[in-house]
Amino acid sequence: MSRPATEPAPTGLRGRIHGIRRELAVPLYRNTYALMLNTAVNSVFGLLYWVVAARTYPDVEVGRGNALTSLMLLVSVLTQLNFGQALIRFLPRAGTASGRLILLSYAVSSGLGILGAGGVAVYCHVFRDVGDPLHMSWPFALWFVASVVIWSLFNLQDAALTGLRESLWIPLENGIYGIVKLILLVAVAQTAVSDGVFTSWTLPVVALIVPVTLLLFRRLLPRHVAATRADQEPVDRRTLARYMAGDYAGQVFNQMSSTFLPVLIVGLMGPEEGAYFLPAQTVFTAMNLLTMGITSSLVAEAARDPAHAHRYARAVLRRIALTVLPASVVIALVAPWLLQLYGTQYRENATFLLQLLMISVFPRVVVSLYMTMTRLENRTAPLAWIQLVQSVLLIGGVAVLHGPLGLDSVGWVTLVIEIVLALAVGPVVVRWLRGQRDPRSQPEPARS
Template sequence: MSDTSADVRGGKDMSELDERTIPNGAFADAGSERFDGAAAPAGTGSATLHEDVAAQTAARPTGLWSKLVRDLRNPLFRNGYALMANTAITAVLGMGYWWLAAKLYDPADFGHGQAVITAMRLFASLTALGFVGALARFIPLAGRRTPELIVRAYVIAGATGVTAAVGFLLTLPWWGPTYASLGGFGQGLFFLASVLVWSVFTLQDVTLAGLRKATWVPVNSLGYGLVKMVMLVGLAFALPDDGIFVSWIIPAAMALIPINIFIFGKVVPRHVKETKTTSAPPGLPEIGRFLAGDYPGTFSILAIVYLIPVLIAAQVDEVTFGYFSMAHTLGCLIELLAMNMATSLTVEGSFDRDALAANSRRALRRAFMIIIPIVIVTIAAGPFILRVFGDGFADRGTLLLQLMALAVLPRVLIEIYLSGLRARGQARKLALVQIGLAVLVLVSTMLLFPHLGVNAVGYALLLSELAVAALIVNGLRKMLNYGKTSQSSVASGS
């Protein structure tokens, strides 16, 4: 029997226990009854045994710590918490990075750096984000085809991103003066290389999550974030015009080598060995059918995260875009927390579909437990958070940040629902929800922008995600309650 099979069953057993309501201390007396009086082993005093049992009970973790320890034994929460920790590390180091950038670089150079990074991430993610759902869905089942699946994703994502970026460079006059600096041969070539690097860098995290090694994702982000900040400071004097963009991409390129040596040299061989007998590897037709339904929807979500900022950059000056981008970046980090737990749910749903409904309920509870306090703090402290970067950031970005933080609450419901659809392979419905959300956000942003400026993005996100959450709530309820009715009927019949 493979270790993975044991892990899956162990996770399922823990999940089933967690779903029941067991009063604290329900089994606390079992040990003392077993060793009372004559039942005690020869030569051992009852009082001594009671003291030992009491000492062991006192030593056990209780309350929140006990819950956390139990959660970390469950791959669903272990991977989900690791990805959330990664988001927290990214947020803290990101705020430090952008604070340094705001202090060391001219406001126009700050906005220009943000705009170029946003464009690079747009093209790098064109296919990379499309493979996020597929890798989370199929790596757990890929068996001996795991290396082939990962390499194909890397190659296709990189090639597609670079091709799209070439088209962008050839049409630079259409994108306004903010991107004019990319017209030179050297700058354009570096931009294309950065798209290729970021495509692979994007897929590393979900690859580790699919291999149930998401605990290494925060380690990678910590190293990347620290090196990025050091390079930012050094380039402020050596390369003031492009230092932000260069310091962003060079550490990512440096991180590719050790992480992929770890993935392909150690983690993948172990995964192949553990899963080769658990299921038949998915074939290319099956993966293709999934991507055919999932990618259009993922591409739509990509438009919300990356295309809208590029469109805003083409409409406003570099200084205004710098103010917008800082608030938008922080808002997206909070939204990413909802996606983190959903990614873990997709992985575990692929390992064990029978536990999908129960895992969905747990993921939803944990996600809200973590995200609601963060949303409240962000709304209340938004002006003070942004004022750290400068008065202009707070004056022009506070409302946008608050609206985006509030929009994360309905987004949690949407992401859990989408994750369940991915785990079940319901690609058509998955695409319908995502495309609908993207169309609502893009159209409402364009309609509101002439009247509300950059804050139109926040209003568009909030209104659109509330509308979609209301439309999918019935389907989400069915997914969360799947299996409960039949179980209750069996119990009543018995």
């Protein structure tokens, strides 16, 4: 029931609470803030985890644990075929086919995960010496394979929740995971269990898979099917395959640069510069994940209502302008003090790099919106080309400019790449945001 015209709007604290409730009544905003919160939760618990690990385990154990978890994450990402993005794109209108689409993603990712992780495990057992940090005994190799599969399902569940417009469960799930992971990290250190870091990282996922699966298939999925049955539009296999081919290629190119860049820096500039690069890369990655979470909510909502995609995009852009961009400015301003937490040498060598990376967040938003638009149009080939260009130019630019610019070359090259790409795709994004009608005539997204 609407508020009578003669009754004044709430003011003060009550007015703020009323405004927050109205904001969260909009599915687009509710899911956007949930995914932003999830990024913050993962970042905080990720930082705490490695701080506690460094104070609880010997350096050798921490190094091996970091290497093994990174290897597991890499294999998991590559064997998921970027199915998570497909779930976000197509679940909103899959209707009665929603369950089959989720199960297909589980089956394909699990099968490829077993093959990929099995090959890696055999290599690490046969071709790595017993004293090598990556050597795996056969029992550990089996756990490594199982961990890859379970981690893939864990990530696909988050994507499914996003596609079902039920993102509020994601920060809760990952918050519980972060707490249990920290507790296990300390608890396992008091036992004779080897590889405590890897065990504490992977074991909590096993406990969370079952309840989240029950929630997904018994409660959320039936509700989603009932709500979308009337206007369902299940994706056909050809469209799904074409969509995933371009999206996966882009993911591989992105992994190529993000994984290889630290190695390149160490090879060209030495291990000290590689250490100075780590905190700047961590913060920049967190900002990109924040933007990705917001645009994922946009994909899920606009896929449900494609006629008003441009209206949702404008609403999301306003939220990015109020959250991500100011946060980038603040981080750039406090960069010297932030890096001082790591040590004086980090402040002296990485402050300008971090500031350049934060500036590059601004043009990167334009590129992210373009990539979101192409996903909604089922055109993922441009995604692959953009991420290929980013990877090649970043690696090549750093290789050429590291001599005169040092570590700052990473920041300069990243900034130039993002500006050039933003200028190239900017006109298309502007036309998309404007839509067919005057933007001022568009109402806010409908409430549920």
